Amino acid sequence: MRDICFIHSSSGKGADHWVIPAGICGIADILKKSNIKMVGINLALEKLLNHDFSFYDWLTKNRFEYFLIEIHWFVHLEQAFKNIDLIKKIYPSSKIIVGGLTASLFCKEIINSNNNIDFIIKGDSEEPLLDLLKKLDKGKDIYDVKNLIYKKDDKIIIYNSEYILENFKNISYGDITFMKNYKYLLYYPFPNASCKRSSYWLVNGRGCIYNCKTCDGAKEICNKYLGRSRLVKRSSEDVLEDIRNISKRFEVENINLTHDICSFGKDYYTKFLTEFSKINKVKLYNEFWQIPSTSFNNIIEEFDLGSRMHYAITAHSGNEKIRKEYGKKYTNNELIKVLEFCRKHNIEVTLFFSRNIIEETKETMLDTLKLIRKLKMMKIKTLKLVYDYIIIDPMSCIKERLSNGLMEFTKTDNDKLKFCYNDEIRKMVVNRNNRLNIIENKIVSEILEA
Numbered sequence: 001m002r003d004i005c006f007i008h009s010s011s012g013k014g015a016d017h018w019v020i021p022a023g024i025c026g027i028a029d030i031l032k033k034s035n036i037k038m039v040g041i042n043l044a045l046e047k048l049l050n051h052d053f054s055f056y057d058w059l060t061k062n063r064f065e066y067f068l069i070e071i072h073w074f075v076h077l078e079q080a081f082k083n084i085d086l087i088k089k090i091y092p093s094s095k096i097i098v099g100g101l102t103a104s105l106f107c108k109e110i111i112n113s114n115n116n117i118d119f120i121i122k123g124d125s126e127e128p129l130l131d132l133l134k135k136l137d138k139g140k141d142i143y144d145v146k147n148l149i150y151k152k153d154d155k156i157i158i159y160n161s162e163y164i165l166e167n168f169k170n171i172s173y174g175d176i177t178f179m180k181n182y183k184y185l186l187y188y189p190f191p192n193a194s195c196k197r198s199s200y201w202l203v204n205g206r207g208c209i210y211n212c213k214t215c216d217g218a219k220e221i222c223n224k225y226l227g228r229s230r231l232v233k234r235s236s237e238d239v240l241e242d243i244r245n246i247s248k249r250f251e252v253e254n255i256n257l258t259h260d261i262c263s264f265g266k267d268y269y270t271k272f273l274t275e276f277s278k279i280n281k282v283k284l285y286n287e288f289w290q291i292p293s294t295s296f297n298n299i300i301e302e303f304d305l306g307s308r309m310h311y312a313i314t315a316h317s318g319n320e321k322i323r324k325e326y327g328k329k330y331t332n333n334e335l336i337k338v339l340e341f342c343r344k345h346n347i348e349v350t351l352f353f354s355r356n357i358i359e360e361t362k363e364t365m366l367d368t369l370k371l372i373r374k375l376k377m378m379k380i381k382t383l384k385l386v387y388d389y390i391i392i393d394p395m396s397c398i399k400e401r402l403s404n405g406l407m408e409f410t411k412t413d414n415d416k417l418k419f420c421y422n423d424e425i426r427k428m429v430v431n432r433n434n435r436l437n438i439i440e441n442k443i444v445s446e447i448l449e450a
């Protein structure tokens, strides 16, 4: 079988998005088990490491027949199109396969906008990609490849029998060495942020049980657009096995789980944390979908895991009504109790608030700032507060912003689809309510810099 090249594009503007979707490690593993080698390149990272890096030169030295172009987050769309056009220019007979959440949610618009795309895989791509590659390699017809979208005689063909990953079986997510410069990648786990601490995003589930307004992994969106009706968990044994291998193989300090183990239920996290406490070295970064439950915290206490945990909590707003609207069902007092627990047990905690909430008024914003002020006065050494714009989810934000005129999904002069970028969103938000923003920026800087 011929090799396949996986490409993570740059967002092409200012601060870039280096982070790659964690699921690609599982796809690389599936292909590897069928003797198909994946070679990955992160163009955002390459540019960061070497400003003069030329994708054209790299391509001419590295020939592939198959290219897997990830358009997961909308910010990569425009550059991904440029990369696709370049590949086809150099290798006209190569096959361009596109996947990722944005590609899935806007599959028709995307395939209609770029004639150089051969296929889009909509939704889960584990089995369909393998099936497609095997068929292409043997010159077989691809009409029955699940989740596949392509054009034939100018008509879009969609294979409707959806493949949905319902069981992780023995897929491993613990190897990232297929990515060029993977050692550096481990230091750039978040968009717009380089970290001094290395970490590894590890898949431990798919889907969600909640419907947060700003998230494209939300239950209803997954159900409506991707046919996923339930959350699928990886077995704790498999996740722990990956953690052991990763900590042996790579010098990572943190394991970042893609899914909140607290929401997986008491049986799951009790078993998981009991075993995790026996693994040395690595720290666990868990993004709570709500706030940690008392029984979860009890286990952390029982196994003395405080210094090995990093809690991430997204409160969005200091206003409880807005927070609830955005899917988070806890009060400020409950949140403060959790933070006090973190202080007591030396648990690192990052608490996120959001600055581009559509329903924000001066009053609700002041509620957030009041809460931030109160938390700062608690002087919790392990607490990090983040108050920034949410921009990365492909659709939830776009849907709202399209209707509010705050974003566009349109064709540009050169007939390519375009989403606005974060700095454009910022400008638009400022224009939408200039007065609110002047007040906001003044108060925010006063409080955050205090």
Ligand code: SF4
Residues within 6 Å of the ligand: 208, 209, 210, 211, 212, 215, 216, 217, 218, 219, 289, 290, 327
């Ligand atoms: S933000 Fe988290 S909890 Fe909310 S829907 Fe998305 S994945 Fe689920």
